[in-house]
Each structure stands twice: as structure tokens, then as C-alpha cells.
Amino acid sequence: MHPDPNRLAAIAARLPGALIALDFDGTLAPLVRDPDAARPVPGVIDTLARLAGAGARIAIVTGRAATTVLELGGLQAIPDVIVSGLHGAETWQHGRLRTRDEPPGLAVLRQSLPPLLRQTADGVWLEDKRLSLVVHARQAADPDRVLAELGDRLPPLVTEQGLELHPGKLVLEIRIPDLSKATALEHLLTPDTSAALFAGDDLGDLPAVAAVTAWARATGRPGLTIAVGELPELRQAAEGAVGSPAELAELLAKLPAAG
Template identity: 50%
Template sequence: MDAADLVEALRPHLAGALIATDFDGTLAPLVADPESSRPAEGAIDALGALAGRGAQIAVVTGRDATTVVRLGGLDTVPGIVVAGLYGVETWRDGGLETQDPPPEIDELRRRLPDAIAPAGHDVWIEDKRLSLVVHFRRAADPAAAADAVRGPVTDLGRELGFETHPGSNVLELRLPGYDKAGALRGLAEGRSAVLYIGDDLGDLPAFAAVRDLRDEGAVAYSVGVLSSGVPEIVDAVDVDVDDPAEVVELLRRVAG
């Protein structure tokens, strides 16, 4: 399947479809500072056009939902739903459904800096309230820095009841039992079709969920963005594109 085939297959089902996408690396180019992340030019307009055609728009992200809404200006997209922290929380219509932080996360905050100290001073921790992310992108050798602390970080997370998940130059410690597959399946219930777009290791479960939905008889497709450099993406998706700018162009074509 190529992009033109996907557009042709999806358009007849657009009214009532779910159009779901990751944020960083998919709608927005990856940047060193997560606070400077912004959608690619035209992304919000393209999502709005799809909403105008009757599609349910969703963003499924590892970030907390309110941060993504703020950085992306997503509240301007009619009816959008943002599933944050891999589905732990949901933002819609200006309101947030979320969980209280577990008591163990305070202990994780206290001990994680010591666990990552061998990776050097250019490694830093992002606090998402319900999860913590160790970033290696600023290190001189990100892969080596991650290798130096993966074991201690994983052991600490296991001790305190958190799962450790790799991403593009990150290790994330998050609440167990949540992934983008579960978030996507919940959003997809009752929809005429499903399109999911993502770029990273955390999106692989959602791509698998798309395949399962199709095996169950649903109209469901996946698109992978290659600019994050995750090799597993190519074999996991129906169509691949190079970067967020091409995601915007694809969304425009689907909207017609």
C-alpha cells in the first residue's frame, strides 16, 4: 500500500472515523528541549479540516495531556480528545480526567538522579507528574549514556512498581498496564474507520492494535514517521512517511 491507496481507502469512511496521531516526532518535529516542541506548519489546520468532515480527532501521547494541548494549541481543533501518558489521562472539552500520583513516585524522584549519575551531566530528567523520563539526547554519545544506566534505572523502577520503556534517546519509568494500544482501542470503539500515525517505539503497540482491528474486520490503517530513526517502524505500518511535514500533507489529502 502507498499513500495514495490509503487516502482512497479511507476517504469513503471519513465521517465517523477516528484519526489518531502521536505528537512529538509525528505532528511536531523532535527537538532537544521538549518545552519548545510545536506542531509542523499546517498541522492544526489539517486536523481541523478532518474534524469538519466528521472525523473524531485524537492525539495519543506519552506526554501529559495538558502540556500537549498547551504546546500544540490543540484546543482549537473541534472535538479533539487527547490521551496523555499512554492513556492514563484524557483531556476533552477543556476538562482533564486523570489519576492521583502513587506515593512511590516521590521515592522515585528522590533516587533516580543517583541512578543516572554514571551517564554524565548532560543527561536530565523530565517529570510528567505520573511518570519520569530520562533524556539522553544532549549527551555526547546518547546510546552509550543510556547503556550505562539502563540496568540501574530498570532495577529501581521494578523495585518501586514502575515499568521502564525505551524510546528515542530516552528511558521512561511509568505506571504499569498502560500503552498506546489500550488507549487506541478505547478511542476506536464504534468508529467507522481508524487511522493511527506514530514514530517511536511507544507507538508499536498501537500499530499492532491497528492490525488486530483490521483482522477483526474493521477499516484500519497505520502510518509510520521515519525521522525518529526507529527501524522497527517500517515493518509495523501500512505506509511510511519521512517527517511531520509529510504527515501534514497526508492529512490534508485525506481531508480532501
């Protein structure tokens, strides 16, 4: 399931104008218990800077806030990097942040959910991303049981506030409707894009995989989607897979030579 060398070579041959779009947690940075401790694997930021210097457009497409990822990842070292945060609800580029307004339903849930989570289990906590809320169960004694219970209780509360509930790796995310990493990719894939590569590790990356695959078919230009890690749904949807962020970093470092 390793990425096809011919696909890599086709993208490497079109690096000027190519879009290299990557998730952050679990893709550039290994997953850790404390999200604030996440850092990119050594050397990958330098690799992305070199790809940008070769003419590629580097975009980080993440469920995190754009400014948070910028700080944790040291992404300013990548020339002209674009950070699409909160599944496309905000975009950071050239030192400026463009963002959507906060829907009122988030304020309601911000107040009502913490008591509910405390009743559910120890180790469950709510992360406030301003334009989304994330219920984390990774630190609970039985995360699967907790998520199953919350998966039954939360949907009516979330829907009542005009928002959507999305599952992820040991998390449930509440976000603005009709936003996904696919909508973020649709803005990044322009008529001038010469080739596209996307890599991600979670269920939230499935729409981005579908968007890049559809773009490549529609345009006839080279495209490649890569699953990072072992998530079965993503490995089935993507065109190639690597085992870890470190393996992805090695592949990206070899990309110019592939052409």
C-alpha cells in the same frame, strides 16, 4: 513504503465517524533538543480542524501530559479534539481532564534518580510528567553509552517501586504498569468508529500500531498505520511510512480528496 492510496481512499470515504489518532513529538511536531520548544508543523492543526469538520474524531495519543501538549500544539483549535496523555493515564476532552492517581513509587524515584543521573554523565536529565518520569540522554556527549549503562542500572530500582521501564528515542521512560498507547486506542476505537488511521514515530507507538491493525482485522473496517521517520522497528510494523512530520501533514491535507 508510502501509504497505499487505496487505503487512504477507503478511510477518506468514511471520514464521518473515522478516528484519526496521532502521536505528537516526531509525528505532528519535529523532534527538538528542548521538549518545551516543540511545535506542530505549519498548517497541520488547520488540516486536523478541517477533518474534524468533515466528521472525523481527532485524537492525540502521546507520552506527554495532555495539558502540556494542548498548550504547545494549540490543539483547542480542533473541534472536539481528544488528548490521551501519558500513554492513556489521563484524557482531556471537552475542557475536562480525567486522570489516574499517582503511584507512590514515583515519589521515591523522583528523589533517588537525580543523584544517580548526575553520576552517570553530563547532559542527562529527568523530566517529571507527574504520572511518569523520563530520563533524557539526547544532550549527552555519548547518548548510546549512557542509555546502555542506565538500561542495566535502572530496571531493579524501577521494578522495586512497582513501575515499568520503557525505551524510546534517546530516552528511558518510567511509567505505570499495563499502560500503553494500545490501551489508549482501545478506549478510542468504539463500535461507531467507521475507519481508523494512526501515525507515530517511536517505539512507544508500536502497541498502538498493533491495536489498530487488530481492530481492522476484527471489524473488517478500513484501517491504516503510518510510521513517521526512519525507525526500523516501526517501519516494519506499520503499513505505510513517511519521512517526516511535514510529509505526514501533506498526506493528511490530501485525505478528503482521496475519497
